[in-house]
Amino acid sequence: MKQRITYLLEENDAEVGPEQIQVQDNSLSIHDLYGAKEHRVTLGLDELPQELRLVLNQCHELRIRWASQFLYAGLSPFTSRVSPGLHVFYTPRRKGHDAQICQLLGRVFGNELACESVERSFINVPILSERFSSTASFQYYSLWPSLKKFVTYVEHAVHESQQAKIRSLLDVNQLDVDCDIISHACILNAYWAEPTGNKHWKELIETKKTSGTLEVGILTNEKPLEPEELSLSGVLAVVGEDDRPKATKFSFPSRHHPVPASDLPTYFYTHIKSPAGLHPTLQLTFPSGTKSLIPPNPSCALHAHLTLPSTLLIDKYQLQDPLFLSSQRLRRLHSVAGETDLEAPNWAISRWGSAVLLELAHPSAPPSTPQDGATAGAEAGAGAETAAAAAAADWTVSIPLHLRYLEPRANASGMSAVDVPWPVVFWACAAEEGTKMGMNPFDRTNLGYDGLFGTRTMFYHVPPAVQAAALVERVPVPVLDLGRARYVELGTVVAVVVGFAWVVWKLLAVGGKEGERAQGVKGE
Amino acid sequence: MDRFWSNSRLVFGSAVLLRVALLGFGILQDNYSPVKYTDIDYFVFTDAARYVATGRSPYMRDTYRYTPLLAWMLYPTAWGGIWFLFGKLLFAFGDIIAGGFVYRILRDGADMPPARALKFTSIWILNPMVAQISTRGSSEGLLGMIIMALLWSVLQKRIVLAGCLLGFAVHLKIYPFIYAASIIWWLNESASAQTSGKHTRSPSTGLLVSLLKFCNRSRILLALSSAITFFSLNVVMYALYGRPFLEHTYFYHLTRTDHRHNFSPYNILLYLQASPETQSNVHLERLAFLPQLSLALVVIPLALARRDLPSTMLAQTFAFVTFNKVCTSQYFLWYMMFLPFYLSSSSLLRNPQVGIVALVVWVLGQAVWIQQAYQLEFLGQSTFVPGLWLSSIAFFLVDIWLLGIIIADVGQQSTRVEYDKSRAKKMS
Numbered sequence: 001m002k003q004r005i006t007y008l009l010e011e012n013d014a015e016v017g018p019e020q021i022q023v024q025d026n027s028l029s030i031h032d033l034y035g036a037k038e039h040r041v042t043l044g045l046d047e048l049p050q051e052l053r054l055v056l057n058q059c060h061e062l063r064i065r066w067a068s069q070f071l072y073a074g075l076s077p078f079t080s081r082v083s084p085g086l087h088v089f090y091t092p093r094r095k096g097h098d099a100q101i102c103q104l105l106g107r108v109f110g111n112e113l114a115c116e117s118v119e120r121s122f123i124n125v126p127i128l129s130e131r132f133s134s135t136a137s138f139q140y141y142s143l144w145p146s147l148k149k150f151v152t153y154v155e156h157a158v159h160e161s162q163q164a165k166i167r168s169l170l171d172v173n174q175l176d177v178d179c180d181i182i183s184h185a186c187i188l189n190a191y192w193a194e195p196t197g198n199k200h201w202k203e204l205i206e207t208k209k210t211s212g213t214l215e216v217g218i219l220t221n222e223k224p225l226e227p228e229e230l231s232l233s234g235v236l237a238v239v240g241e242d243d244r245p246k247a248t249k250f251s252f253p254s255r256h257h258p259v260p261a262s263d264l265p266t267y268f269y270t271h272i273k274s275p276a277g278l279h280p281t282l283q284l285t286f287p288s289g290t291k292s293l294i295p296p297n298p299s300c301a302l303h304a305h306l307t308l309p310s311t312l313l314i315d316k317y318q319l320q321d322p323l324f325l326s327s328q329r330l331r332r333l334h335s336v337a338g339e340t341d342l343e344a345p346n347w348a349i350s351r352w353g354s355a356v357l358l359e360l361a362h363p364s365a366p367p368s369t370p371q372d373g374a375t376a377g378a379e380a381g382a383g384a385e386t387a388a389a390a391a392a393a394d395w396t397v398s399i400p401l402h403l404r405y406l407e408p409r410a411n412a413s414g415m416s417a418v419d420v421p422w423p424v425v426f427w428a429c430a431a432e433e434g435t436k437m438g439m440n441p442f443d444r445t446n447l448g449y450d451g452l453f454g455t456r457t458m459f460y461h462v463p464p465a466v467q468a469a470a471l472v473e474r475v476p477v478p479v480l481d482l483g484r485a486r487y488v489e490l491g492t493v494v495a496v497v498v499g500f501a502w503v504v505w506k507l508l509a510v511g512g513k514e515g516e517r518a519q520g521v522k523g524e
Numbered sequence: 525m526d527r528f529w530s531n532s533r534l535v536f537g538s539a540v541l542l543r544v545a546l547l548g549f550g551i552l553q554d555n556y557s558p559v560k561y562t563d564i565d566y567f568v569f570t571d572a573a574r575y576v577a578t579g580r581s582p583y584m585r586d587t588y589r590y591t592p593l594l595a596w597m598l599y600p601t602a603w604g605g606i607w608f609l610f611g612k613l614l615f616a617f618g619d620i621i622a623g624g625f626v627y628r629i630l631r632d633g634a635d636m637p638p639a640r641a642l643k644f645t646s647i648w649i650l651n652p653m654v655a656q657i658s659t660r661g662s663s664e665g666l667l668g669m670i671i672m673a674l675l676w677s678v679l680q681k682r683i684v685l686a687g688c689l690l691g692f693a694v695h696l697k698i699y700p701f702i703y704a705a706s707i708i709w710w711l712n713e714s715a716s717a718q719t720s721g722k723h724t725r726s727p728s729t730g731l732l733v734s735l736l737k738f739c740n741r742s743r744i745l746l747a748l749s750s751a752i753t754f755f756s757l758n759v760v761m762y763a764l765y766g767r768p769f770l771e772h773t774y775f776y777h778l779t780r781t782d783h784r785h786n787f788s789p790y791n792i793l794l795y796l797q798a799s800p801e802t803q804s805n806v807h808l809e810r811l812a813f814l815p816q817l818s819l820a821l822v823v824i825p826l827a828l829a830r831r832d833l834p835s836t837m838l839a840q841t842f843a844f845v846t847f848n849k850v851c852t853s854q855y856f857l858w859y860m861m862f863l864p865f866y867l868s869s870s871s872l873l874r875n876p877q878v879g880i881v882a883l884v885v886w887v888l889g890q891a892v893w894i895q896q897a898y899q900l901e902f903l904g905q906s907t908f909v910p911g912l913w914l915s916s917i918a919f920f921l922v923d924i925w926l927l928g929i930i931i932a933d934v935g936q937q938s939t940r941v942e943y944d945k946s947r948a949k950k951m952s
Contacts, residue, residue, distance in 0.1 A: 277902040317567060317586075327558035342587060345783055347800050405783055407799045414906025478906035480795055485909045492793045493808055495917045496847070499789075499924040500815040503843065506928040507827045510935030 001212040002042040006442075007201060008075050009035035009220045009234070016218055016235065021245055026207055028216050028239045033201040034194075035218075036075045038442075041188045045179070048186065049157050051107070058099035060091040061136055061180040063446040069145055069421070069470045072173040072193035076221050077230050077442040079461045080256035083307040083421035084471045086113075086144035089136035089446045090122065093181060105140070110149035113142055120350045123338035125451065135451030139337075141307050141352045143419055143472065147172065171196040176444070207239045214239040222249065227297070228431050228458060230254040230440070255437045256444060257296075257460045259427070264292035264392065269465035270422040272473050273398070280312070280475050282399040284425065287465070289395025290363045296460045300429035302360040303334065304399070305449040310339050310353040311346050311418040311477070312401045319358075319400075328398040331359040335452050345405040357452050360397045360425075406479045414481035422471040427460040428453055529639040532627065539623060539649035543616040546659040547609065562612075566661025569594060569611055570601045577602035583768040591695055591773050592765050593757070594663060616658040619665030623649030625672035626864050629834065633679050636868065644864035657857060664857045667697055671861065674700075675834060678707050683742045687749025694750070695757045698777055699858065702817075702844055704750065706825035706836045711742040780850065785897055785912055787851040787890070789920035792913040794849065809849065816847035828934045835869075835934045838862035842930060846923040853890070870933045882926055889919035 007030070009016070022029045045053055056062060069084035086109060090101055101122075102115035115121045122138040151169045158166060169175070169190055176189040195201045207214040219234035230252060235245035259266045266286065273281040284304060286293050293302070308314070319325060319333040338354030406416045424447075435456050437443060445451075450459070464471055528534050550561035572582035572595035582588050582595035598611040623645050630641035648654055648668075658665035674689040686707065693700035761769045783795045790812055797809050820843045828836040841859040845851055872879035896911040 275903045277904040278900065279902070317564075317571075321558070321560070323556070324558040324560075340586075343784070345798065347798075405795065408796060414908065476904055478900055478904055478908070480792065480799075480908040481906060482796075485792070485796055485913075488792050488796055488909060488913055489808065491913070491917065492789055495789055495920060496812075496815060499846075499920060500819070502924055503819055503927055503931065504823065506931040506935075507823050510827050510931060 001044075001047060003207075003212070003214040004038075004040040005205060005214070005216045006038045006040075007033050007035050007216075007218045008038070008078070009033070009218065010075070011220055021216075021218060021235065021237070023237055023239070023242060023244055026240050028205045028237060030201050030203045030205070030216075030218075033218065034199065035201070036073070036078060036194065037192045037201060038078065039188075039190045043186050043188070045184050045186065052104065055099055055101065055104045056179050056186070057181070058093050058097060059101070059179065059181065060093045061089075062091075062101070062177070063089040063136055063179075064175070064177040065089075065447060066144070066147065066175040068173045069143075069472045070173075071464055071466060071468050071471060074193070074258070074461065074463060076258050077232075077254055077256065077440065078174075078191055079258045079463075080444045080447060080459065081424050081461055081463075082447050083305070083424055084143070084145075085307065085421055086140075086142045087307070087448060088122075088140040089125065089448075090118065090138045090140070091136045092118070092138075101140075108150055108153050109144060109147075113144065114352070115140060115142070116350065121352060123351050123354065125355075125448075126335045126337040135446055139355065139448065141309075141355075143309065143421055147175065150175075168192075168196055178446075205239060213241075217248070218245070219248075224251055226251075226253070226432075228253045228435050230257070252440045253431070253435045253437055254440050254443070255450070255457070255459060257458060259460050259462055260294075260296050262292060262294065264288045266292045266294075267463050267465045268425050269468055270471075270473055272420075272475050276403075276475050276477075278403045278478070280401050280403065282306075282401055282420065282423075282473070284360070284397045284399070284423070286395040286397075286462070288392035291392040293362045293395055295362065295429075296427055297429055300427040300460065301331070302362045302425070302462075303428050303449070304358050304360055304397070304423040304425050306356040306358070306399070306423040307421055307448065308338075308353045308356060308401070309418060309420065310349040310351065311404055311406060312420055312475070313340060313342065313354060313404065314356050314399070314401055315342055316340065326361065328400065329361040329395070330397065330399070331361050333357075334359050342402070347407055349404070355448055357449055358399065363395055403475070403477055406477050408480035408482045408485065410482035412479070412481065414478055414484070416477045416479045418475050418477055419472050420475060422464055422468075422473070424449065425462040427462070429458045429460065430454075431456045431458045526639070529642050532638065532642055535642045535646060536620065536623070536649065539620055539646075539655070542650065542652070542655045543620070543659055546655055547612060547616070550612070550659055551609075561660060563657075563660040563662050565663075566611065569598050569661065569663070570608065573598040573611075574602045581765050581768060583765065583772050589772045589776050590663075591757070592761055592769060594696070597666075612659055612661050615661065615663055615665040616655070617665075618667075618669035619654055619658045620649060622665065622668035622672040622861060625669070625676045626861070629672075629676050629679060630864060630868070633834075634865070634868065640868070644868050647864050647867065648861055651860070654857065654860070657854065662854060664854060667693065667700075668857070668861045670696065671700060671703075674703065675837065678710070678833065681742070683711075683745040684749045687746045687751075688753045690746070691750040691753025691755075692757065694754050698774065699841075699844060702820045702840050703837055704746075705821050706829040706833060706840055707746060708743050709825045709829040710833045710836075711740065711746065712738075712830065785900060785908075787853070787893060787916060787919060788849055789847075789916050790849045791916055792908055795908070812847070812849050816844060819847065820844040824931070828931065832865075832934050832937050834862055834865035835930070835937070838866045839927065839930050839934060842923070842927050846920060846927060866930060866933070869937060871929065871936075872933075878929070882929065885922045886926065889915070889922040893919055 016033070020031050020033055022031075045056055048056065065082045065087040067082050067084045074081060088101070088105060092099055098118045102113075102117055105115050106113050118138055122140045125135060125137055125139045147169060151166060154169065155163045155166050171192060172190045173193045174191040177186060178189070179186040205214065205216060215236065215238050217234060217236045219232040222231040222233050224231040231249070232251075233249035234247075236248045237245040266289075268284050268286045271283055271285070273283050295302070306314075314333070314336060316333055316336050319330065325331060334357040336354060336356045339349050339351050340354055341349070403418070406418070409416055431437075433456070437455065450457070553559070553561040568585055568588050569590075571585040572588040575584045576582050576592065576595040577599055582592050588595070597614065600607045600610040626648055627641055627645040630636045630644055631638065636644070654665070670689055670693045674686055674693060677686040677689060690700065690704060690707070693703075761773070783791075783798045785791055790809055794809055797807060820840045824839050824843060825836060828839060838859055841862065845855045845858060848855070867873055872882055893912070893915040896907045896915050899905040900907045900912060
């Protein structure tokens with residue numbers, strides 16, 4: 001076992017006094033620290049309970065990303081995000097082998113998880129190029145709001161003395177688990193955006209000689225020299241080895257960055273345009289976006305990565321027409337994977353849904369494509385005149401979605417609802433040749449969208465709006481009300497039988513006349 | 525005005541102009557508005573044509589549920605640019621040719637004066653709904669051409685041609701198989717007196733004799749030519765595209781139970797039955813084909829076909845669409861193309877009050893349904909029950925009432941004589 005605990009302080013909280021960190025023989029205590037915290041635990045597969053080990057031995061890799069649906073800040077280098085919920089990325093050791101991942105997930109996260117088998121519940125992850133890909137091949141997702149079951153499971157697995165510590169996982173904002181067969185290990189990565197419970201971190205971190213190294217760092221962001229880099233400074237201490245914290249400063253290239261600071265903060269919020277109907281529109285609004293939405297460098301393109309439950313889908317054919325796309329302030333559909341059947345009702349869908357990557361238009365680049373230069377020119381002309389008036393207007397992007405038919409419901413006044421998580425929004429930019437992102441000690445990959453870009457892509461993450469209550473939107477869905485549908489069966493049958501009888505009677509009347517006429521002919 | 529109606533070139537010229545204008549309007553709208561004039565299905569067809577043009581299967585396009593032949597017919601649209609219009613031109617051309625056949629049948633078959641025939645033909649060719657559907661890129665116009673050519677060749681007794689067209693039409697859209705029944709029943713060429721009741725020795729030989737009598741030359745020719753056309757097209761398509769061809773062209777349409785709201789009276793019942801939560805043991809919807817096919821395929825042809833073949837085909841199509849498990853407004857075109865033949869001698873025109881009421885309730889029935897569907901689809905109100913269900917049942921009953929009128933009208937007629945007369949006249 002190996003542990004690394006990192007406290008990340010905001011620049012104005014960066015002064016760390018000696019009383020705030022005290023190193024003893026086999027322990028280290030923290031007082032009055034305010035900031036984010038990451039706790040990283042590396043475990044060999046043989047340190048895990050047998051039931052996990054058996055399954056993990058069948059996996060080439062298993063990567064779990066969980067994010068809370070409540071808003072939290074992502075302080076650099078922890079700026080990368082996934083949509084709230086439980087994301088599982090998996091590559092089997094042998095092609096086509098299931099390894100009973102769903103059973104494992106059920107046991108660890110809760111049996112209510114709608115996961116049957118890899119074949120019936122996971123989707124194939126689209127990747128840019130199989131050869132160079134470092135991303136997993138199957139993906140599962142669930143809007144799983146709580147880690148309660150997970151924490152209980154881990155509590156049972158650890159020594160009694162550790163259980164109190166484990167309970168702090170209930171307040172975690174992000175949790176990553178990375179297991180792979182090559183390193184023969186699992187890495188658990190928990191992230192708290194701010195101190196739990198009380199206002200400050202107050203912790204006693206202990207270790208035993210037998211339980212492996214434990215490194216603690218208290219770091220602050222520095223201004224990096226290179227645009228690809230992040231720079232951190234602060235103190236580091238290895239518990240049980242160092243007798244006092246050592247000052248440190250280091251820089252590394254990073255895949256994930258915050259959007260560059262400017263006068264107007266860049267952020268977005270998501271809402272469903274009302275009335276939603278059966279074709280809800282997911283709108284992403286960037287407040288004052290016409291001013292604040294500036295690409296970090298000219299190579300950047302604005303993207304939204306959507307994780308859509310099976311109840312919702314996008315129509316890739318609808319998102320092909322440049323005129324339609326620009327009217328929604330979209331540029332193109334980059335990729336869509338998973339359940340894309342345009343007609344199937346929700347009960348005919350077994351897999352969790354679909355993952356969609358869209359490129360969005362942004363104010364400094366007109367949404368229209370070059371070939372309709374005429375309209376773009378006209379728009380630009382009109383834009384110049386009203387530029388002053390619309391100095392910092394909001395920028396809203398619309399993503400047209402479609403609802404599947406949902407199961408009829410009893411006593412629900414004919415309404416059902418589906419929850420859709422907020423997407424992840426970022427600028428994707430090209431990095432310098434030869435940038436080695438893997439050197440980053442805080443690197444984070446397998447987020448669902450990074451595999452769709454080249455390995456030397458940088459992501460500048462646009463954070464969700466601070467006033468957001470939860471990063472999940474609820475869409476009302478009209479369904480058949482079973483309470484009022486009792487007469488439908490009988491009524492339809494009666495109508496059809498009456499209609500049929502009426503037509504047959506009319507036909508018999510015709511036949512009757514024919515008979516009369518035939519007799520008349522004979523009579524002649 | 526009289527001069528207009530007496531000049532077939534003027535009438536057909538205006539039909540062409542109407543379509544050209546709509547095509548032009550469509551180009552403008554498609555190029556300058558995010559809301560497209562072109563029908564979604566046309567994008568499906570042209571995407572499939574692009575697959576076919578690059579040697580791939582048209583079924584790589586989701587929701588392409590037609591014969592690959594259609595994609596092949598639209599091959600030029602794969603060249604891009606202005607060629608995108610090729611299919612729309614083909615469909616619009618098809619519906620004008622269909623109008624041409626309607627006119628010929630009214631003139632030669634029903635012996636109608638030119639001006640009157642043109643007026644009735646205009647119900648189809650100058651109908652803005654028809655012109656719009658074709659120019660938006662729906663294939664119904666092409667189907668119309670084949671069906672009208674089929675009717676024309678049957679009435680002209682060009683049996684082999686008729687059989688080929690029938691086989692092709694079924695390959696294209698399945699439902700025209702119902703016409704086989706009325707055409708076969710209509711083709712009792714020599715009901716001459718020489719074989720009257722005298723030969724009957726026992727009931728079984730009597731049955732055999734009437735069966736032999738029934739299998740006359742025309743009927744055998746029609747059956748053979750249509751079967752050969754249908755099956756050879758299928759064999760070729762199967763050889764080229766394998767199981768997906770059968771899957772999408774036929775099985776999909778036979779097994780589909782469309783749960784999304786549409787005009788069918790069965791719609792809400794299907795939604796109710798399809799969902800796993802309401803698994804009931806009685807699957808009434810599986811019996812839906814019984815009233816539909818017994819009327820369209822058996823009773824209507826038997827009762828009416830020998831009186832007036834075109835109007836019988838109208839009644840068959842009307843019954844088929846009305847009792848179908850899925851029904852969209854595009855299906856209304858299937859029976860509208862037969863209206864010129866029927867209306868010319870119908871009580872709806874003889875008694876305009878009934879005619880106007882019929883038109884109004886038919887339109888109103890749809891309007892009420894559409895209003896409910898709009899509230900559901902765009903405002904998100906749960907109008908499945910009672911609104912949508914009641915309006916679809918009401919529209920069904922309106923259709924039943926209209927079907928009753930059509931049947932009674934055809935029953936009044938002895939049009940058979942008219943068509944025979946004209947043919948006799950020509951032959952002599």
